[in-house]
Amino acid sequence: MLQVKEIDVYYGAIHALKKLSISVEQGSIVTLIGANGAGKTTTLKTISGLLHPRSGSMMYKNQDITQVNPEKIVGLGISQVPEGRRVFPSMSVLENLEMGAYLRKDKKQIAKDMDNVFERFPRLKERYKQMAGTLSGGEQQMLAIGRALMARPELLLMDEPSMGLAPLLVKEIFEIIKDINERGTTILLVEQNANMALSIADKAYVIETGEIVLHGSAQELMNSEQVKKAYLGG
Amino acid sequence: MQEFLQQMVNGLSLGAIYALIALGYTMVYGIIMLINFAHGDILMVGAYIGFFSVVVLGTNIFVAMAIAMIACAVLGVVIEKVAYRPLRNSTRIAALITAIGVSFFLEYTTIFFLTPNQRVYPAEAFPVTNYDVMGITLSSKDIFVFISAVVLMVILQYIIKRTKTGKAMRAVSLDKEAAMLMGISVDKTISITFAIGSALAAAAGVMIGVYYNSINPLMGIIPGLKAFVAAVLGGIGIIPGAMVGGFLMGILETLVSGYGSSLYRDAVAFGVLIIILLIKPTGLFGKNTGEKV
Ligand SMILES: Nc1ncnc2c1ncn2[C@@H]1O[C@H](COP(=O)(O)OP(=O)(O)O)[C@@H](O)[C@H]1O
Ligand SMILES: [Mg+2]
Secondary structure (H helix, E strand, C coil): CEEEEEEEEEECCEEEEEEEEEEECCCCEEEEECCCCCCHHHHHHHHHCCCCCCEEEEEECCEECCCCCHHHHHHHCEEEECCCCCCCCCCEHHHHHHHHCCCCCCHHHHHHHHHHHHHHCHHHHHCCCCEHHHCCHHHHHHHHHHHHHCCCCCEEEEECCCCCCCHHHHHHHHHHHHHHHHCCCEEEEEECCHHHHHHHCCEEEEEECCEEEEEEEHHHHHHCHHHHHHHCCC | CHHHHHHHHHHHHHHHHHHHHHHHHHHHHHHHCCCCCCHHHHHHHHHHHHHHHHHCCCCCHHHHHHHHHHHHHHHHHHHHHHHHHHHCCCCHHHHHHHHHHHHHHHHHHHHHHHCCCCEECCHHHCCCCEEEECCEEEEHHHHHHHHHHHHHHHHHHHHHHHCHHHHHHHHHHHCHHHHHHCCCCHHHHHHHHHHHHHHHHHHHHHHHHHHHCEECCCCCHHHHHHHHHHHHHHCCCCHHHHHHHHHHHHHHHHHHHHHCCCCCHHHHHHHHHHHHHHHCCCCCCCCCCCCCC
């Protein structure tokens, strides 16, 4: 579905991604794990079109998206749940969700999808008029996920959805991710929480200082000594 | 008491004009963090377009205002595209200096083509009638200015709160990157913001023409400055703040010139503003903790 081939991404003179390649198969959950500062967020931003690679290519469903702008990327069916949730704080829960459906014109279907989001996240429904900035961290994460789903993505990019959440909530979020995937959305999940990510993923990549150093099935990586030592706490 | 009410009537019309101008400052600042110093000059261009549409095309004042608003909306979009967009990623001071440059450009281009002379807004554009309401003189000018300004502000509120475009404007001003991830075009949204802000300034320009009867190429400077202060007073970037700040500024100004001396008008008005800002530096509606991350 998505093939990222040997991309180089820079911030000015900083070489953030070095010949990075990953591929995501339709219907799967692929995870990209790595330490803080490794280049995970940069990878997702590049796929979303917020950054453009200096070299290399990205193909999505047989289209070249290497230099495509973020608006178009969303239209092609790729949504992102950004790091740190990034909900619009002084807009209501409802308005945040409406923004997720910004490019869509099918009013009826939008209303249906909104119902689905509220069904999935009853706490958002109770608070639909409330300003997003006043929600708790977990609720904001749910809103960010709901907002991304409102675009009806075929591929959902998720940047550390478990960050800063209590263990119980982390479990809940991962259940939700699994469920979204089971209902047909392909997922590229970025995580520092390698344990959880590997437990739900089909395939995994390990990134260190902008380079993929290891990849394989989630099962393989979970059993790899290298991964155990560095990311699974021995 | 009657005297006071009379001052309030005058203050409300003047305040409505300042509020309209302040809205443009605050909307532009909210979305690209730029103090658009050319904003007052867009008002002046609007006043001239209104003038010519009455004098040359023979339209009534409402049509003149609509033409001025449309023309200035286009002007605002062009200014943003040509002058500000190329500097979007450079320092704020560079953009600010450019804004001052655009301001001079508009002023002196107008002087070049239309001479620096005053022009008198034609009396037939707006027949003035005075009404006596319980001892207070209510001029048709006051009514015209106040009602049109309030109508425009209600429309603006509707756009920003209820329409998709307005919500996109708020989203972009809150978090550009997150807005892009929704599929919102930031460039297009910024253009729309300039269009709306400039149209409101043009309406204010025509109102000033009607209110004070005369226009000139430098007429935008002082109202622009005062409206800017009004926007800061209300909390720059905050739309209701600009409205309240504008009205406060207008009322303060007329009260001081009514009860004190018009010589002290601006000094006292600005003095009060300084005091308010000393107590609440983020403005009346400003949040003390930055909500932007
Ligand atoms: N806006 C930026 N400007 C300059 N360097 C950046 C910027 N964003 C990230 N970086 C650098 O790029 C590298 C990768 O960052 P990032 O992708 O955010 O890592 P991760 O998401 O894995 O924690 C880091 O060294 C970081 O310091
Ligand atoms: Mg990150």
